[in-house]
Amino acid sequence: MTDQPLLEIAGLSAGTDSKTDSLRILRDVTFDVRSGELVGVVGESGSGKSMTALSILGLLPSAVQITDGAVVFDGADLSISSSKSMRDIRGRRISMIFQDPMTTLDPVIRVGRQIEESYRIHHPRASRHDARERAVSVLSLVGVPDVRRRMNQFPHQWSGGMRQRAVIAMALVNDPELLIADEPTTALDATIQAQVLEVLSSARAQLGVAIMLITHDLGVIAQYADRVVVMYAGQVMESATTTELFADSRHPYTKALIHSRPSRAVPGERLAAIPGQPPSLSDLPAGCPFVDRCTAPFKSDRCRDEPTSLAPSIDGRLSACHFRDIKEMPV
Structure with missing residues (x-):
């Protein structure tokens, strides 16, 4: 891991502007991801996590436009890159794992x-044999047993966990520098979730790929992430190392998220929850934006x-709270 950001999102804002509706989907989103690092992006549904990921890849819905800021990857601003440049980057230097492998x-x-074709798109001179051997290699890396036989099967013949391994293999086949994983364990049971996360962790260790992990599961973040970005209503509420965040969070929203984790529940007592919507x-x-809750x-x-x-507090911690300098912030 280096201190030089591989990806730097600076003041990113995006939204819609139509006669019937106007939405401020992202507002001044700022954070970075360094080479070889795993950064967790957390927040409730609708907080802007996935929209931020789509902004990086230039895949925002047609009604949504970037209105301000920059998405800088290895020195180039992707928010103003040409369509051809983005096609060269997507799947090659930046890959994305979506929630549902069947989509x-x-x-x-x-x-x-399918994995062979993903490789040959970016390596048009590669032979079919070379593409197949590369597919065998990445499927083996993500823990698919009996690879050569399983490769000839169709997706419906694979379990949900195995399909997600295939999607991870597809994302890794071109040896990307950055892997964006958008809720990669949604709809999987706890055992398979753990296996998929271990696959991602192993790929990071073996390949040195940086990972931006989008999730609502703070337990996953606590176990795997180096740093955490907390989003709410399209805005970054707090950014910190994982250790700092769980030991001394500086925004009431972060504090409330941590307090409402099921693992903190006392048997027989009602689960803690953040009031309102x-x-x-x-x-x-x-x-x-969190004021009413x-x-x-x-x-x-x-x-x-x-x-x-x-903005930084007096000790350098980044938070979007007016009272960011209050330590030991209560819930």
């Missing part, structure tokens, strides 16, 4: 052939009226 895999093409992206508060005792009119932005 990634073609049901009528054999698994091995996230705000509508078409009607965000003028101040902190915040239960911190120091909440004030400033929180409702004055916008917040990610």
